Amino acid sequence: MNDKDALLLSSFYPKEVIINQVIENNNGITILLKSITHSHRCPKCGHTTKSYHSTYKRVIQDLSILGKSVYLNVTAYRYYCENTSCDQKVFTEELSGFTGKYRRVTSRLEDFIITLALNTSCEGTARICKEMNINVSGDTVIKILLRNAQLIDPKCGDFIGVDDWAYRKGHTYGTIICDGVSHKPIALLDGRDGSALKEWLKNNQHIKIITRDRASSYAKAIVEALPQAMQIADRFHLHQNLLKAIKDALGREVPTRIMIPDDSAPILSGSPTADEAASKKK
Numbered sequence: 001m002n003d004k005d006a007l008l009l010s011s012f013y014p015k016e017v018i019i020n021q022v023i024e025n026n027n028g029i030t031i032l033l034k035s036i037t038h039s040h041r042c043p044k045c046g047h048t049t050k051s052y053h054s055t056y057k058r059v060i061q062d063l064s065i066l067g068k069s070v071y072l073n074v075t076a077y078r079y080y081c082e083n084t085s086c087d088q089k090v091f092t093e094e095l096s097g098f099t100g101k102y103r104r105v106t107s108r109l110e111d112f113i114i115t116l117a118l119n120t121s122c123e124g125t126a127r128i129c130k131e132m133n134i135n136v137s138g139d140t141v142i143k144i145l146l147r148n149a150q151l152i153d154p155k156c157g158d159f160i161g162v163d164d165w166a167y168r169k170g171h172t173y174g175t176i177i178c179d180g181v182s183h184k185p186i187a188l189l190d191g192r193d194g195s196a197l198k199e200w201l202k203n204n205q206h207i208k209i210i211t212r213d214r215a216s217s218y219a220k221a222i223v224e225a226l227p228q229a230m231q232i233a234d235r236f237h238l239h240q241n242l243l244k245a246i247k248d249a250l251g252r253e254v255p256t257r258i259m260i261p262d263d264s265a266p267i268l269s270g271s272p273t274a275d276e277a278a279s280k281k282k
């Protein structure tokens, strides 16, 4: 293989780190990364400092590679803040998307988990991740969602969509609010009884149009918080209603068993089949 065909692993990591070693075994892949920064901005005062304090290590999970789990073993620096008027004497450097307070997974893995969770459920996400050799529990998925829900920009247009979603299918549900134009999540609320939605709407009085599911709890919350807002049943839930109505009607009108006469069999006079056929003709 010539160099042009080679995949450069370092291109997937920040410029501020070098790859020291890649260890692959049956358990997965471990990549040893080391920071090569010479200075860093103090997160408190913004002063750039070049004074090293010490190093620290952090193990962070990344997206799996060809189905193998990937752990990054990162060695990064602590710096002294040289600004004498700053009360942050020592701080740990943060490599954007890779290290940071409480971070146990890279931001690209976190984005993947959030997308999956919003389209399935937290437990479903954990099961899919397990198949991909990404080690994450349903509880961790909930923690990631809640942490990111607090970071979501609360600003949105006057058109939103509201629906319920499962933290844990059959057990714990929440409410998701998406911008009606960008379709991006704006807020994740606890419960789906409408009380959290009502509070949220009270703080977002500029909303004019809301698409929602068929649950009466959301309709009631909207009427109480924003009586002027237009409520629209979304297409997915209209289809769902229609299919349920058809299924119920078929269940009511069509018998569970329909006897089909076997025309190919000879009908003998006096046999139960002949008598049945004769009675049907009457």
Ligand SMILES: [Zn+2]
Residues within 6 Å of the ligand: 042, 043, 044, 045, 046, 047, 081, 082, 083, 086, 087, 088
């Ligand atoms: Zn400082």
